[in-house]
Amino acid sequence: MTENENTTNDPIIICEDVHKWFDDFHVLKGITTTFKKGERAVICGPSGSGKSTFIRTINRLEEHQRGTIIVDGIELSNDLRNINLIRQEVGMVFQQFNLFPHLTNIKNITLGPIQVRKMPKKAAEEAALALLVRMGIEDQAYKYPAEISGGQQQRVAIARALAMEPKIMLFDEPTSALDPEMISEVLDVMRELAHSGMTMLVVTHEMGFAREVADRVMFFDEGVVIEEAAPADFFDNPQHERTKLFISQTLQH
Amino acid sequence: MENLAITQEVKPPNTSKSPLKWLQDNLFNTWYNTILTCLALVFLFLVFRGVLTWVFTQANWKVVPANLQILMIGPYSIEQVWRIWIVLDTLLVLLGLSAAVWKGLVLRISTVIASIGLIFLLIPLDLVKKIETDPATLEFNLNIVYLIFFKRRWLLGGLVLFGITFFLGRDRNSLRRWVIGGWILSFPWTMIVLHGFGENTISTTNWGGLLLTLILAAVGIAACFPLGVLLALGRRSQLPAIKWVSTIYIETIRGVPLITILFMGSIILPIFIPGDFQLDKVIRAMIALTLFSAAYMAENVRGGLQAIPQGQVEAAQAVGLTYPKTMLFIVLPQALRAVIPAIVGQFISLFKDTSLVSIVGLLDLLGIAKSILGNPKWQGLYVEVYIFIALIYFIFTFAMSFVSRKIEADLGVGKH
Ligand SMILES: Nc1ncnc2c1ncn2[C@@H]1O[C@H](COP(=O)(O)OP(=O)(O)O)[C@@H](O)[C@H]1O
Ligand SMILES: [Mg+2]
Numbered sequence: 001m002t003e004n005e006n007t008t009n010d011p012i013i014i015c016e017d018v019h020k021w022f023d024d025f026h027v028l029k030g031i032t033t034t035f036k037k038g039e040r041a042v043i044c045g046p047s048g049s050g051k052s053t054f055i056r057t058i059n060r061l062e063e064h065q066r067g068t069i070i071v072d073g074i075e076l077s078n079d080l081r082n083i084n085l086i087r088q089e090v091g092m093v094f095q096q097f098n099l100f101p102h103l104t105n106i107k108n109i110t111l112g113p114i115q116v117r118k119m120p121k122k123a124a125e126e127a128a129l130a131l132l133v134r135m136g137i138e139d140q141a142y143k144y145p146a147e148i149s150g151g152q153q154q155r156v157a158i159a160r161a162l163a164m165e166p167k168i169m170l171f172d173e174p175t176s177a178l179d180p181e182m183i184s185e186v187l188d189v190m191r192e193l194a195h196s197g198m199t200m201l202v203v204t205h206e207m208g209f210a211r212e213v214a215d216r217v218m219f220f221d222e223g224v225v226i227e228e229a230a231p232a233d234f235f236d237n238p239q240h241e242r243t244k245l246f247i248s249q250t251l252q253h
Numbered sequence: 254m255e256n257l258a259i260t261q262e263v264k265p266p267n268t269s270k271s272p273l274k275w276l277q278d279n280l281f282n283t284w285y286n287t288i289l290t291c292l293a294l295v296f297l298f299l300v301f302r303g304v305l306t307w308v309f310t311q312a313n314w315k316v317v318p319a320n321l322q323i324l325m326i327g328p329y330s331i332e333q334v335w336r337i338w339i340v341l342d343t344l345l346v347l348l349g350l351s352a353a354v355w356k357g358l359v360l361r362i363s364t365v366i367a368s369i370g371l372i373f374l375l376i377p378l379d380l381v382k383k384i385e386t387d388p389a390t391l392e393f394n395l396n397i398v399y400l401i402f403f404k405r406r407w408l409l410g411g412l413v414l415f416g417i418t419f420f421l422g423r424d425r426n427s428l429r430r431w432v433i434g435g436w437i438l439s440f441p442w443t444m445i446v447l448h449g450f451g452e453n454t455i456s457t458t459n460w461g462g463l464l465l466t467l468i469l470a471a472v473g474i475a476a477c478f479p480l481g482v483l484l485a486l487g488r489r490s491q492l493p494a495i496k497w498v499s500t501i502y503i504e505t506i507r508g509v510p511l512i513t514i515l516f517m518g519s520i521i522l523p524i525f526i527p528g529d530f531q532l533d534k535v536i537r538a539m540i541a542l543t544l545f546s547a548a549y550m551a552e553n554v555r556g557g558l559q560a561i562p563q564g565q566v567e568a569a570q571a572v573g574l575t576y577p578k579t580m581l582f583i584v585l586p587q588a589l590r591a592v593i594p595a596i597v598g599q600f601i602s603l604f605k606d607t608s609l610v611s612i613v614g615l616l617d618l619l620g621i622a623k624s625i626l627g628n629p630k631w632q633g634l635y636v637e638v639y640i641f642i643a644l645i646y647f648i649f650t651f652a653m654s655f656v657s658r659k660i661e662a663d664l665g666v667g668k669h
Contacts, residue, residue, distance in 0.1 A: 061567050087573040098568035102586050111582060112572030157568075164572055 008037045012072055012168060012199055013058060019066035020053055020223075027053045028064065029223040035201065037167075040194050042210040042231070043203045045220030046246060051203045054220065055170045058201070059090040072167055088116060091161030095173040097153045099145040105156045106132070106141040109163045117164065124163070131159040135189055151182030155189055162193075169193065171202040205250055211235060219243050316634045317641050320625050324642070327461015327616045336455070337464065338407035340443045342414060345370070347439060349415040350432045353422030358663045362656060367415050374401060374408050440472060457535040461616030463645060465535070469607040469617065470649075473542040474600050480543065481550025482589075486580060488555055499551070506548035512609055514541045519613040538610045546603045553595040557588030590664055597657035601650045608646075618642050 013035040020028035027050045035041055043051050056062040057069060060076055060083045069076045071086045100108050109128040113119040119127070132138040135155040140148050145156065154174055161169060171190065175183045187209050194200055194213045204210065210217050210231055217234040219227040219242075227234070227243045238244045270278070280290040317324075326337065345367070352363035401409060422428055447468075449455055460468070487499030506514070518541040519534060526532070532540075561584050569579040589596065611620030622638045625631055631638070 059571055061570065084573055084575060087571060090571075092568075092571040094564060094568065096564055098562075098564040100565065100568070100583055100587075102590065112574065115578050115582065116573040160568075160572065 010037045012037045014070040017067035042214040049220040050223045091166035092170045097157045151185045168199045342411035345411040345415040349418035350422045466618040470604045476543040477546035480547035484551035485554035503548045557592035
């Protein structure tokens with residue numbers, strides 16, 4: 001795969017020996033890594049290996065208990081102001097979309113900009129409509145989430161995250177809950193986003209997407225990154241047995 | 254949330270039947286069902302005949318019109334009744350503005366209320382009385398003008414103001430927050446206007462009847478709702494102190510009968526409060542009712558909060574919403590919507606529970622009814638008086654549950 005022309009050398013997320021426990025259960029066992037501005041990283045690995053937990057520590061939906069995480073120059077601590085600052089810079093897209101069912105799609109998108117960024121309502125709506133055009137679903141603006149398809153809902157969710165003009169986007173298995181025929185419409189907008197230079201951390205099993213878009217593939221197993229490499233190396237020349245097994249299993253279907 | 258794909262709605266096959274067919278299928282389909290239906294009809298006939306005979310030939314309804322004023326406003330001075338009218342007219346103004354800026358259901362409800370006002374304005378009840386007593390001196394046309402433009406000038410004025418404010422406020426949605434502020438201010442405003450100040454004060458001991466019942470219920474409802482929401486949020490808080498205080502409060506109050514709390518407020522509390530600082534009796538009853546209902550309200554709201562998936566909170570946090578805003582814009586709207594029937598049920602309970610204040614010596618609707626029955630002139634007319642006040646309670650509670658169903662339908666509960 002070609003080098004990403006957008007990637008810079010400025011680090012934007014720095015993780016140092018990040019540990020996380022759920023009660024006694026050690027979920028993250030010392031993650032140390034750095035993501036650069038504009039980098040696209042794909043995170044894969046078996047279910048339960050801590051992928052979701054890891055990306056959720058980056059916007060503090062989960063609290064890590066040891067180590068440091070620095071996002072855009074701000075260290076994540078219990079300081080609420082820092083957490084809210086970071087959440088404004090980090091957008092997140094969930095497996096189950098998590099759209100707000102009582103709000104129309106456009107209100108789902110404008111809520112953050114109006115309430116958090118203090119954007120005037122009019123400007124927020126215009127920006128939201130522009131995003132919906134970019135997502136190819138401008139005609140769904142005034143419907144409720146339950147009235148549109150899963151693929152459309154996930155694109156609204158992406159627009160909701162982008163409306164905050166984040167520097168980083170986190171995706172947690174964005175296509176896993178979708179019917180097969182809707183996966184590509186979501187991957188298309190993610191691909192477009194990747195080419196626009198957004199820093200992206202994507203947990204996914206879509207290996208085609210990883211090969212095409214990623215600068216780096218990270219393989220999680222039992223709370224540690226056991227292998228990371230550029231996609232070409234990762235897929236064609238995996239080092240670890242676990243990785244080889246995982247790749248062969250994932251590519252089978 | 255599920256991943257809902259759009260499905261084409263297919264109408265069920267048309268199964269509506271003619272009434273005759275329905276009767277045949279449901280009431281007379283087997284020989285035993287036919288017998289049961291006939292027995293039920295005979296039973297209903299006997300009951301209705303008994304009730305109607307009593308209502309129209311045996312009951313002494315004179316007690317109601319003779320005491321109508323005291324049932325409505327208690328010992329409140331009739332010379333000061335303009336104060337009540339000021340309050341009602343204020344409410345009509347707010348109603349007109351609300352109808353204008355919210356439209357939809359609010360507009361429909363306001364229209365119904367204004368129409369009821371209009372009916373009262375136009376029904377010539379007093380004239381009917383006059384015709385009965387003194388038909389000779391009647392000048393019908395003049396009298397109706399007199400009736401509407403003078404005797405009922407407050408009602409007329411209120412309805413005109415309702416119309417004007419509705420007209421002026423149309424489509425000015427930016428007024429919404431002011432209207433909400435107006436509704437909140439209407440509570441202290443009502444208290445001040447009804448009470449007055451200086452030499453013209455009307456002590457709350459003179460507030461009574463339906464007036465007092467409505468004030469107690471309105472204050473209780475308006476105050477227990479936010480308090481209940483806060484308690485529900487408190488009980489689910491991550492902070493142990495807040496969590497425990499809320500939980501202990503809710504469980505304690507729910508373990509104690511309302512009447513005990515009313516007694517504590519009206520008899521025990523004053524013993525401990527020193528000197529001349531004595532909280533007004535009516536206000537103490539309001540506080541007791543509010544504190545009591547808030548605990549139940551909290552549990553209703555908590556039920557709704559539990560139904561909201563964690564993903565909703567996470568999505569809100571992920572766009573950077575603070576905790577209060579997450580609750581206000583995401584969690585509470587969904588949670589409250591899910592428990593509207595329970596909340597309105599709580600309001601209805603509260604409305605009926607106000608009747609307990611008659612036990613601690615307030616003259617609410619029930620208190621007045623008791624005092625009327627204590628009068629030798631009306632001795633023994635229990636059934637008439639109680640049926641009448643029951644009817645009043647029913648009208649209000651029925652209206653509340655009707656509105657609740659409309660709100661549910663309007664918000665499309667279970668749809669979005
Ligand atoms: N809130 C939680 N409480 C307790 N255990 C959890 C919680 N969330 C996740 N886990 C556990 O942590 C492990 C890692 O979960 P997760 O990060 O979701 O894995 P992945 O996304 O890689 O499938 C799993 O074993 C899961 O059961
Ligand atoms: Mg996961």
